Amino acid sequence: MGAPAMSKTITIDGKNVPFSDGQTIMDAALAAGVYIPHLCHNPQFEPHGSCKLCVVSVNGRNMTSCTMPAAEDMVVANNTPELNSDRKALVQMLFVEGNHICPACEASGNCQLQAAAYYLDMLSPHYTHFYQPRAVDASHPEIFLDLNRCILCELCVRASREVDGKNVFGISGRGIGTRLVVNAASGRLGDTNFAATDKAAHVCPTGAILIKRQGYRIPIGQRTFDHKNISEVQMEPDHE
Amino acid sequence: MTFNLETAAHPENLKRIVIEPVTRVEGHGKVTLLLDEDNRVHQARFHIVEFRGFEKFVQGRPFWEVPVLVQRLCGICPVSHNLAACKAMDMIIGATVPAAADKLRRLMHMGQILQSHALHFFHLSAPDLLFGFDAAVGKRNIAGLAAAYPDIARQGVALRRYGQEVIRLTSGKRVHGTGVISGGMNKNLSRDECDYLLKEIEQVIAWSQAAVELIKAIYRERPDFHNSFGSYRSSFMSLVRADGALDLYHGGLRARDEHGQTIFDHVDYTHYWDYIHEEVKSWSYMKFPFIRARGREQGWYRVGPLARINNCDFIPTQRAEAERKIFKEFGGGSATQATLAYHWARMIEMLHAAEAIQELLHDPDLQSDDLVSSGERQLRGVGVIEAPRGTLIHHYRINEDEQIVRANLIVATTHNNQAMNEAVRQVALQYLDGQQITEGLLNHIEVAIRAFDPCLSCATHALGKMPLEVELLDAAGTLIQRLIKDSDGRHRT
Numbered sequence: 227m228g229a230p231a232m233s234k235t236i237t238i239d240g241k242n243v244p245f246s247d248g249q250t251i252m253d254a255a256l257a258a259g260v261y262i263p264h265l266c267h268n269p270q271f272e273p274h275g276s277c278k279l280c281v282v283s284v285n286g287r288n289m290t291s292c293t294m295p296a297a298e299d300m301v302v303a304n305n306t307p308e309l310n311s312d313r314k315a316l317v318q319m320l321f322v323e324g325n326h327i328c329p330a331c332e333a334s335g336n337c338q339l340q341a342a343a344y345y346l347d348m349l350s351p352h353y354t355h356f357y358q359p360r361a362v363d364a365s366h367p368e369i370f371l372d373l374n375r376c377i378l379c380e381l382c383v384r385a386s387r388e389v390d391g392k393n394v395f396g397i398s399g400r401g402i403g404t405r406l407v408v409n410a411a412s413g414r415l416g417d418t419n420f421a422a423t424d425k426a427a428h429v430c431p432t433g434a435i436l437i438k439r440q441g442y443r444i445p446i447g448q449r450t451f452d453h454k455n456i457s458e459v460q461m462e463p464d465h466e
Numbered sequence: 467m468t469f470n471l472e473t474a475a476h477p478e479n480l481k482r483i484v485i486e487p488v489t490r491v492e493g494h495g496k497v498t499l500l501l502d503e504d505n506r507v508h509q510a511r512f513h514i515v516e517f518r519g520f521e522k523f524v525q526g527r528p529f530w531e532v533p534v535l536v537q538r539l540c541g542i543c544p545v546s547h548n549l550a551a552c553k554a555m556d557m558i559i560g561a562t563v564p565a566a567a568d569k570l571r572r573l574m575h576m577g578q579i580l581q582s583h584a585l586h587f588f589h590l591s592a593p594d595l596l597f598g599f600d601a602a603v604g605k606r607n608i609a610g611l612a613a614a615y616p617d618i619a620r621q622g623v624a625l626r627r628y629g630q631e632v633i634r635l636t637s638g639k640r641v642h643g644t645g646v647i648s649g650g651m652n653k654n655l656s657r658d659e660c661d662y663l664l665k666e667i668e669q670v671i672a673w674s675q676a677a678v679e680l681i682k683a684i685y686r687e688r689p690d691f692h693n694s695f696g697s698y699r700s701s702f703m704s705l706v707r708a709d710g711a712l713d714l715y716h717g718g719l720r721a722r723d724e725h726g727q728t729i730f731d732h733v734d735y736t737h738y739w740d741y742i743h744e745e746v747k748s749w750s751y752m753k754f755p756f757i758r759a760r761g762r763e764q765g766w767y768r769v770g771p772l773a774r775i776n777n778c779d780f781i782p783t784q785r786a787e788a789e790r791k792i793f794k795e796f797g798g799g800s801a802t803q804a805t806l807a808y809h810w811a812r813m814i815e816m817l818h819a820a821e822a823i824q825e826l827l828h829d830p831d832l833q834s835d836d837l838v839s840s841g842e843r844q845l846r847g848v849g850v851i852e853a854p855r856g857t858l859i860h861h862y863r864i865n866e867d868e869q870i871v872r873a874n875l876i877v878a879t880t881h882n883n884q885a886m887n888e889a890v891r892q893v894a895l896q897y898l899d900g901q902q903i904t905e906g907l908l909n910h911i912e913v914a915i916r917a918f919d920p921c922l923s924c925a926t927h928a929l930g931k932m933p934l935e936v937e938l939l940d941a942a943g944t945l946i947q948r949l950i951k952d953s954d955g956r957h958r959t
């Protein structure tokens with residue numbers, strides 16, 4: 227890619243950020259080392275725009291940066307107290323909507339939802355817990371699916387479709403009834419061709435899709451977020 | 467040791483005295499004294515709400531998650547639940563835990579024993595014992611004893627902190643660590659970490675020895691009082707090692723009756739239900755376990771430090787073994803059945819824990835990387851350890867999908883359920899005077915319960931300031947008198 231393609235810029239929090247045509251604000255920001263909080267975005271997959279954590283203010287209007295193509299001279303506000311407080315509220319809502327018991331969860335220390343909460347200085351869930359009963363599916367011999375922890379980011383849906391070519395997962399229902407579903411007549415993971423080696427088995431940002439019997443194998447101190455925060459981890463080039 | 471609970475000819479005519487905590491934290495204790503028509507204590511009921519719902523809560527969860535989940539059960543001894551559950555999961559995955567992992571777990575467990583016993587003794591019991599819990603107690607002598615040990619409080623805090631450091635380094639975190647995993651451990655202990663802990667161990671052993679001397683001195687000062695307070699004879703149950711040694715982490719179950727005769731010995735705990743049954747009573751959420759061979763009425767028993775020191779043939783560390791002998795020989799064995807002798811036995815165990823920690827820290831196995839194993843999966847797992855408060859049983863059944871379908875837990879406080887009722891009854895028989903609730907009675911009941919170190923936050927977290935409300939009701943339910951003890955220790959009506 228030649229230099230001229232990068233000659234266009236936007237500004238994020240006053241900093242000039244170059245972009246090339248087709249890049250989203252998120253793409254441009256990450257490439258320039260500017261962190262925008264995100265949960266449902268993963269550069270390896272098509273943007274999805276569901277978690278809204280990445281919302282930035284573009285010329286005074288709020289937009290999801292993971293789906294919004296960058297355009298010349300956009301003035302973007304990202305790391306502001308207002309936006310971060312909205313982001314914190316979103317994360318708090320995710321916490322009360324699902325059943326996230328961090329101290330006992332095997333994803334603790336490796337979980338992006340937890341890491342985002344720390345990053346955004348979330349000290350408590352604030353809202354009243356829904357305590358919705360959510361299903362668990364242990365029918366697959368190698369994989370445990372725990373919808374208590376699903377934040378409906380659809381990363382597994384995208385990975386299974388785009389990378390594994392399997393379509394194991396889908397989303398069904400509306401509003402508070404929205405659920406991750408498994409593409410089998412029985413609705414059980416054990417009745418699909420899902421495999422522990424599939425990409426979709428390794429993209430869940432929380433602890434909803436787990437390889438069985440591996441929990442807690444990594445000692446405290448060696449987990450993903452024990453020494454780095456989510457912005458550092460998500461800015462690493464090889465980050466999934 | 468017969469029991470005549472609920473056998474009054476006219477229970478409807480019994481008077482009730484209810485003692486209950488004003489504030490509930492987690493768990494809820496309440497004492498009901500039922501008087502007969504002659505105003506004698508007919509029955510004592512120590513009500514505890516604890517662990518309800520847990521067995522349901524774990525249903526459907528993957529088995530490997532449970533040892534971490536169960537740490538939330540109890541704010542006081544999470545390590546014990548963690549270890550007992552992991553031992554059950556070892557069985558489920560068919561693991562033979564590698565020697566190094568076994569030793570690391572033992573080290574963690576000894577850290578837990580040390581910190582828990584130190585907390586109980588220095589923060590809760592020592593004030594009772596040193597300053598007296600009854601107006602008639604000759605305060606001066608005991609206060610004089612306290613003056614002879616001016617550093618007691620400081621040592622207590624330091625001992626507890628040391629135990630917590632052992633837990634932190636072995637489990638990865640101060641509380642609710644994840645070091646123990648099904649089949650072994652996820653980390654070892656580096657030489658540096660061992661050396662760090664070794665720096666203070668001589669001091670820790672010396673302080674533990676001093677604590678034994680302190681309780682011995684207290685006990686010997688008024689042996690008759692200490693032997694008789696809330697006392698009775700009973701059976702004891704505990705784990706013992708194959709050679710009969712005290713072993714708090716693993717072994718077979720041994721039960722002896724009130725005369726020291728063996729009821730069963732070296733029982734494989736994975737079949738505990740062949741030996742122990744649990745009875746449900748309408749008035750309590752807590753079950754009443756009993757030894758099958760002796761039946762419902764006679765089968766109750768005590769667990770915990772007193773049971774363990776009485777049941778073992780020897781303690782495999784030098785200083786603690788010397789102290790065990792002194793304990794056993796004291797007054798021709800007069801202390802071995804006494805409620806307050808729990809404190810003495812507890813300190814002998816603390817000394818043992820300190821010695822065992824020293825021994826383990828010198829073991830090069832702690833640096834091994836051979837930490838996990840697995841074998842052929844089974845659908846059932848039982849894990850038993852001797853937690854600080856007594857025998858702790860975790861029992862799980864899983865389905866083919868590796869989810870928990872059934873869980874049964876028997877905690878020390880449950881084993882001691884009937885025993886605590888009996889201690890309260892004995893105290894009430896001794897100290898209840900007609901229909902007059904005195905501060906003395908209230909405090910004495912508290913002291914008797916506390917000897918067992920029950921896992922109730924009201925009994926332990928409040929650090930010796932158990933808030934209580936005592937109501938005396940007549941047979942018709944009319945309030946005759948009320949006595950409240952606030953958490954600052956002040957009494958009011």
Ligand code: SF4
Binds near residue numbers: 381406430432
């Ligand atoms: S299971 Fe995980 S990856 Fe899939 S939608 Fe839920 S949170 Fe996202």
Ligand code: FES
Binds near residue numbers: 267
């Ligand atoms: S990261 Fe953009 S909406 Fe989730």
